[in-house]
Amino acid sequence: MLTQTQPTLTLEHPKLVTENVDAVPSWLIANIQTSTISAFSKMLGETTCVTPEELTSEAHYDGIIGIISFVGDYTWSMVLGLPHRSAEPIAKMFAGFEIPFDSPDMGDVVGELTNVLAGVISGELESSNLKVHMSLPTIAIGKDFQMSLPENLTSQRIHFITENNDFWIKLIVAKHG
Amino acid sequence: MDTEDLISFDKISLRTLVIDDSRIMRTMVMKSLQETYLADFEFTEAGSGAEAMELFDPETIDIIFADWNMPGMSGVEFAHQVRSMSWANHVPIIMVTSESGEGKKQDAFDKARITCYVTKPFTVMEMREKIAPIIAKLKEKRQAASPPAKAPAPAKPQGGGGFFSKLLS
Numbered sequence: 001m002l003t004q005t006q007p008t009l010t011l012e013h014p015k016l017v018t019e020n021v022d023a024v025p026s027w028l029i030a031n032i033q034t035s036t037i038s039a040f041s042k043m044l045g046e047t048t049c050v051t052p053e054e055l056t057s058e059a060h061y062d063g064i065i066g067i068i069s070f071v072g073d074y075t076w077s078m079v080l081g082l083p084h085r086s087a088e089p090i091a092k093m094f095a096g097f098e099i100p101f102d103s104p105d106m107g108d109v110v111g112e113l114t115n116v117l118a119g120v121i122s123g124e125l126e127s128s129n130l131k132v133h134m135s136l137p138t139i140a141i142g143k144d145f146q147m148s149l150p151e152n153l154t155s156q157r158i159h160f161i162t163e164n165n166d167f168w169i170k171l172i173v174a175k176h177g
Numbered sequence: 178m179d180t181e182d183l184i185s186f187d188k189i190s191l192r193t194l195v196i197d198d199s200r201i202m203r204t205m206v207m208k209s210l211q212e213t214y215l216a217d218f219e220f221t222e223a224g225s226g227a228e229a230m231e232l233f234d235p236e237t238i239d240i241i242f243a244d245w246n247m248p249g250m251s252g253v254e255f256a257h258q259v260r261s262m263s264w265a266n267h268v269p270i271i272m273v274t275s276e277s278g279e280g281k282k283q284d285a286f287d288k289a290r291i292t293c294y295v296t297k298p299f300t301v302m303e304m305r306e307k308i309a310p311i312i313a314k315l316k317e318k319r320q321a322a323s324p325p326a327k328a329p330a331p332a333k334p335q336g337g338g339g340f341f342s343k344l345l346s
Contacts, residue, residue: 121277
């Protein structure tokens with residue numbers, strides 16, 4: 001007869017343990033992937049998947065981004081990026097009507113997409129007993145712009161594809177090393 | 178009352194206050210409500226909790242749909258203020274929010290005494306299931322009142338003079 005010994009977890013929040021203190025923790029990446037697939041599939045009505053391909057370069061970026069920050073047991077920020085080619089179709093799938101890239105409503109839609117996604121993520125984290133509060137979203141839109149981070153931060157981008165479009169999410173955390 | 182009974186020709190008219198800082202989200206909430214076919218919704222929109230306080234009058238608003246996270250006064254603060262006024266606290270408040278954590282949801286029920294909680298993203302069917310019992314109760318209340326009268330059209334406040342402004346003056 002086989003017997004299993006349950007490991008004893010002594011940390012209050014075992015999820016906060018990271019394998020590399022200078023990298024975005026794998027538990028956060030896993031949460032973002034699951035939450036994004038779930039939220040976007042529902043919001044857009046299209047299957048959403050993670051792709052290993054870097055479909056959009058960060059250099060000379062042309063598109064729109066939504067930024068939201070999380071504070072609580074773990075502090076980090078998330079950037080949702082819609083490349084120009086995907087912004088209009090994704091906005092239409094979300095809102096149900098055409099929204100031109102240059103209209104003020106595009107910022108409104110991406111702000112709401114970011115906000116809804118952040119809500120799903122924070123709900124998942126809360127269910128793992130992590131306290132989390134999210135900020136209001138901030139939007140940046142334009143052509144040929146670049147995001148830069150201070151030296152004490154590290155980031156990782158995750159690329160997603162829907163049936164006809166793509167977008168990415170960048171996670172930004174403080175280096176602890 | 179069965180939900181299906183609500184899809185009938187005698188739908189009630191509901192003067193509905195929709196509060197969200199996102200114009201797109203207000204539009205999506207209003208569109209979803211219309212697609213539930215549970216009532217004839219007549220909408221008044223507010224872009225913030227403070228604006229909603231200006232527009233809200235329990236004599237001219239039957240039901241409220243409020244976002245939680247908004248600049249300035251949040252939806253929860255708005256609901257708390259409405260609930261603290263005995264003459265206005267009968268109006269159902271439905272929180273429509275991206276805050277999906279159980280703790281936050283419980284806070285909204287406990288502290289702001291909201292009526293119902295709808296998490297974004299939501300489908301029309303989910304919205305319908307959540308609000309059908311609330312609308313059924315409103316319909317029963319209205320039918321019990323005599324004589325039955327059609328609700329007047331929503332009053333647009335003139336010069337920012339809402340219920341609370343009138344009260345203060």
